[in-house]
Amino acid sequence: MGKNALRESFIYPPFSVLDARSRWWQDRKRQWLDLGIESGKGRKEDLLKGYAVSMARWHQIQGQDHKPADWMEKSVFDPVLTELLVAWFSPKGGRVLDPFAGGSVRGIVSALLGRTYLGVDISEEQIIENRRQAEALSVQKEARWKQGDAVRLYKSGVRGWFDMILTCPPYGDLEKYSDDPADISNMPYELFLGGFRQAVKDAAARLSPDRFAVFVVGDFRDKQGINRGFVADTIQACKNAELQFYNDGVLVTQAGSLPMRVRGMFEASRKLGKTHQNVLVFVKGDPKRATEHVGHVTPFTFPDS
Ligand SMILES: C[S@@+](CC[C@H](N)C(=O)[O-])C[C@H]1O[C@@H](n2cnc3c(N)ncnc32)[C@H](O)[C@@H]1O
16 A cells, blocks of 8 residues: 555554655645644743744854744644644544643644644633634634643543543743743653643543543753653653553654754764654553544545645
8 A cells, every 4th residue: 555545544644753844744734824823822932032043043054034934833733743643543523632732733723623622721821822813713612721730630620521632741841831830841850740740640530431642742851961751751651640552653853953053962962963752642441442433534624625
C-alpha cells in the first residue's frame, strides 16, 4: 500500500514519525490557519519576544524580510497534529478533555471535526481570547474553556466522562506562562512534577474506560544543561494514573532559527539541536475496544476544497 492510499484512509500515514516539515503538512497547516486560528494570542508578550528576536536576526542574516506573522505562527500548537490525533484517537461526537489548554487550536480543530472539547487553563486572559476565536468561527458551543486549576480538576468544575484526553502541558519552567502561584510553570521541578502528576490523575479519572489519552511533550534541560527526563516522567505519571503506555510517536518540527544557534551549542557543550516533540499515546482499558469505539478516521473537509 502506497503512502497516498494510506493518506486516503487515515489522512496521513500512521507511522510513529510525523513529519511537520513536509510540503503536505505545511500546506495543510496553512489551510487550518487560514480559517482564522490565532493560537499564539492570549499569551504573555515576553514569552514570545525571545523567539521573535531570534527569528528577526535569522531573517536578517539570510537577507530576508522579517514578517512578524511568521514567528507568531511558530508558537501555535500544530493544527495538523491536532487533526490527526483527534481523528485517530477519538470518536465522532465524543468529548475531548484538555487540562492544560493553552491557545485555541486544539479546541477549534476538535470542534470542527465534530467533537465537543473542554479546555481548562489557569490563565483567564487565554480563556477570553480562545472564546473570542471560537465565537468568530461559530463553534463556541462545541469548543468551551474553563478558567481553573488542572491540579484540582473537580474544584475547577469539570464534570462527566470524556472520550479522549488531549493535552500539551507546560514543560516545567521552560516557559513561564503567568505569575499565578497555581501556574505549575512557575514551580521548581519537583513541585511542578507533583502538580502535574495530580493533574494527570484527575484527568485520567474523568476518562471513560477503553479510551485513549494523548500527551504532547518535550524534554528540556535544567540550569546546568542536564536533561530533566520530562518525557520519562510523563510516562510514569500516566502509568501511575492507570493509563497504559501504547504508542510512542515523534513529531519532527521545522528547524526555525536553530541553524543559527546550533553551532555554538554543539561546539561548547555537544548539545544536539532539538527538532522534535514527543507524542505519547496511552490507553485506559482495552486498546481493541478503544479502537472500536473510535471507529473510522474521517478528515476535515475545508470549505473551498
Ligand atoms: C504548554 S502551555 C500551552 C502551550 C501550547 N503549546 C498551546 O497549545 O498553546 C500549557 C498551558 O498550561 C497552563 N497552566 C499552567 N499551570 C496550570 C494549571 N495549574 N492548571 C491549568 N492550566 C495551567 C498555562 O497557562 C499554559 O497556557
